Amino acid sequence: MTDRTTTAPHGYQLILPPEWVRIPMRSGTDEAIRSVVDDAFAELPADAPHDRIGPYRREMERRLTEAVKEARRAEALDLYLPLERMHGIAVPASIVVSEMKFPDQVAVDPSAVAHRLLEAPGRGGETSVVELDGVRAVRTERTVAADAPAGGELASRRVDYVVPVPEDHGRWLGVVFSTLGAGDPEDAIADLFVELFDAMMTTFRWSRA
Numbered sequence: 713m714t715d716r717t718t719t720a721p722h723g724y725q726l727i728l729p730p731e732w733v734r735i736p737m738r739s740g741t742d743e744a745i746r747s748v749v750d751d752a753f754a755e756l757p758a759d760a761p762h763d764r765i766g767p768y769r770r771e772m773e774r775r776l777t778e779a780v781k782e783a784r785r786a787e788a789l790d791l792y793l794p795l796e797r798m799h800g801i802a803v804p805a806s807i808v809v810s811e812m813k814f815p816d817q818v819a820v821d822p823s824a825v826a827h828r829l830l831e832a833p834g835r836g837g838e839t840s841v842v843e844l845d846g847v848r849a850v851r852t853e854r855t856v857a858a859d860a861p862a863g864g865e866l867a868s869r870r871v872d873y874v875v876p877v878p879e880d881h882g883r884w885l886g887v888v889f890s891t892l893g894a895g896d897p898e899d900a901i902a903d904l905f906v907e908l909f910d911a912m913m914t915t916f917r918w919s920r921a
Contacts, residue, residue: 719879719920720877720878720879720880720920721877721878721879721880721918721919721920722919722920723918723919724809724885724916724917724918724919725915725916725917725918725919726792726809726912726913726915726916726917727912727915728792728912729794729908729912731794731795732792732793732794732795733748733792733793733795734790734791734792735748735776735779735780735783735790735791735792735793736789736790737780737783737784737788737789737790737791738789741780745773745776745777745780748776748795749769749772749773749776752772752795776793779791779793779806783806783808786808786810786888787810787811788808788809788810789809789810789811790808790809791806791807791808791809792806792807792808792809793805793806793807794905804891804892805889805890805891805892805905806889806890806891807887807888807889807909807912808886808887808888808890809885809886809887809888810885810886810888811883811884811885811886812874812883812884812885812886813882813883813884837852837853837854837855838852838853838854839851839852839853842873842913844873844875844913844916845916845917845918847875847876847878847918848875848876849873849874849875849876850872850873850874850875851871851872851873852871852872852874853869853870853871853872853906854869854870855867855868855869855870855897855898856868856869856870856890856897866892867892867896867897868890868891868892868897869890869891869892869893869897869898869902869905869906870888870889870890871888871889871890871906871909871910872886872887872888872889873886873887873888873913873916874886874887875887877918878918887913887916889905889906889909891905891906893905
């Protein structure tokens with residue numbers, strides 16, 4: 713049997729709710745986007761007018777491509793997106809998983825990394841220490857204000873989990889959730905999505921096999 717205490721994981725697993733999709737960033741990205749779009753339009757009636765389907769399909773492809781570009785700017789490993797509606801509303805939300813590295817003098821001490829993260833600029837909000845598959849992680853929840861210039865980013869609700877990769881010195885995993893709610897990051901829809909994300913993170917497991 714593999715000793716979980718001495719073997720570094722090669723990845724992670726996260727159980728997704730129905731209608732959530734994973735888009736890998738390092739390979740197979742374009743194929744994943746095409747698959748998501750194909751699945752979304754697969755159950756339309758045969759007599760659905762093609763002149764109306766085309767624009768919706770292209771818009772969905774455009775939005776997925778833009779989301780991928782944003783995730784790649786964050787050097788993401790994976791991007792997760794919801795395709796379902798809540799109470800008839802399509803809620804903008806995403807989960808970005810990325811790799812983080814810290815200097816040796818910091819990474820040797822997980823508590824030092826946690827302290828640095830908590831004091832990082834813009835990391836205000838509610839912070840707590842949680843456990844992900846037996847490893848201590850830092851969870852931060854906050855509301856990010858909208859950019860002042862017109863056309864800038866809208867205000868969003870954000871929850872970060874940052875966890876060290878076991879037995880892999882200096883490497884940490886960041887899991888970042890963000891939602892606009894139904895137009896207000898403090899509304900009930902945003903609350904529901906935060907609860908859903910936290911529930912998803914209880915399924916987080918390291919992959920060693």
